[in-house]
Amino acid sequence: MTFSALKLNSTLLQALPNSVVTPTTIQQQVIPEILNKADVLALAQTGSGKTYAFGLPMLSMIESEDKKNESIQAVIIVPTRELARQISQNLSPLARSLNINMASLFGGIDIELQRQQLDKKPKVIIATPGRLLALLKEKCLDLASMTQLILDEADRLIDMGFWSDIQNIIKAMPNSRQTLCFSATLADDLAQKMNAIMHAPQKIQPQDQNSVADNINEHLYLVNKGSKTNALLALLANHPLQQILVFISAKDNADALTKKLTKAGIKVAALHGNKDQTTREQTLADFKKQNIKVLIATDLLARGIHIEALPVVINFDLPENAPIYVHRVGRTARAGYTGLAISLVCHAETVALEAIRHLTGRSLPLQSLDGFPVTDKPSSGAAKRPPKDKQANRRSAQKRSIKEFKAKPKRG
Template structure:
């Protein structure tokens, strides 16, 4: 099947990047349904082309619809600023080819700049929930005639606590709108929430839910908790000529690990939510342009972020949420490329590993890492200290003199 057969705007097809030749499976399934104005709940593996699956038909329809007016016709809502920026950059040349104006709205950026974008009467909005809702409540944004709503990384939008914001935003939209929800993973209870804001939604799956791309070679190593930094350095030395995205769960730990890598001579940088927006933008740009070899990131970068031909992802620690593992390793092996994903696992993370195995329905065996023998012992589950005598503690606290601690002889 070709893009022409999918009835996309010919000018739009010509504006596609040279690397995009034929529609991916999810695009072939979704695009006709978007044209049919069907509500869609779509699942597809990371790197499978979900963005174009909703963007190409939307841009085609907007180009035809905007001949009548210049009101906002479509809104794309995403969970993070980084993803909003990326989608905006990817769609800009396509929108420009059809003379469609876009606005990108997210926090950490001067509000006046975004108000200037809105003053130019865009017909397509890409936004994070917080900034979008704030602008609506300030009457800076009119969504009364919008026709298409996209929730990208839908499960993450809900996981991050945006559900109430989403409900508020939707209350300002027409009930007759088309709603498109996309994700690689979605728990049953979250799927029910998605259906509550959609009408007779069609479920589309281009692969099994919660699955990892076949082109990713995964290795999991059991190591001592205190050996992880040295193990990471050893792995980076083995792959010295490759770019590596290292995921870590805590922001403070990301900065501390980055300092250790830099001290060891590794060109590294950290990216997490405590960094200001300009720093986050610059760091990600440097990494995409290969000016940084190793990027230490929290799960801020686990969703949707595309880095061309990224060869390797390393989990310095396992995520507490099993679906996040799928998204983390999905930063490599995108758009048909192959990739390598390594996870450093200590005994304390075995329960997290079991949850990942259960979700993905894969064995994911633990191997030993050369020169890093495991000496830590698994927890027996027993308390390490005897139960404290709380009454004895209270009696001790009430004593005022050393003499009172002397034993009383009878």
């Protein structure tokens, strides 16, 4: 199938990058439904081409409407500013080909600059929930005439606690809008929430639910918790010429690991929420230019990292939330490339591993890593300390002076 067969705007198709030749599976299945103005709930793996899956029909539909209409027509809501930037970079050249103005609204940028974007009458807005809601409350924009709401990475929007903000944003939108939801995983909780804001959605599921792409080769190594840094160094030595994205769960741990790798002579940088916006942008740019070989990122900041041929992803630790694993490994093997996803697992992460196995339906066997024998013992599950007397703790906390701690005299 060709893009022209999907009945998209011809000017728009001419503006596509030369590397985009034929529509991906998700694009083939989703675009006709969107052009037919149906609500769509799409299960789309990261790297499957979902940005064009919703972006191309959205822009085609806006271009075909009344060109004199200067109101906002489409709102794309995403969980992080990095993802907002990535979508804007992908769609802006296409929008310009149709003389459609876009605005990006997210935190970390002076809100006055974003008010100036809104003064230019954009027809498409790409936004994070918090900043969009703030501008709505200031009456800086009007969504009463919009026709399309797109929720990208909807599972992360819910996981990150944005559902209340989204509900408040939707109150400013017409009920007659078209709603499109894209997610890499689909838990029951997410499905219920999406069904509450959609009208008889068409469910598009090109692959098994909550699945990992077939072109990702997964290796999981059982190592001692205290050996993980040295194990990571050994893995990096095995891939000296490749770019590697390392996931870690805590910001402090990301900085500490970066220092250790720097001392080992590795060109490495950390990306997490404590970094200012300028540093984030420069770090991402350096990584994409391969000035940095290893990028250590937390889950929050990794949403906007798109390296089309990123060969290796390493989980320094497993995420407690199983769907995040699917997102993490989906950073590799994008756009039809193959990729390698490696996870370092210690005994304390057994519960997290079982949750990932249950979600993905994959066996994910643990292997031994050469040179790193496992000497740690699995947890027995028994509490190391006797249970605390919580009532006694509360009674102690309520005492205000040393006299109150003295034993009461016995009666009789």
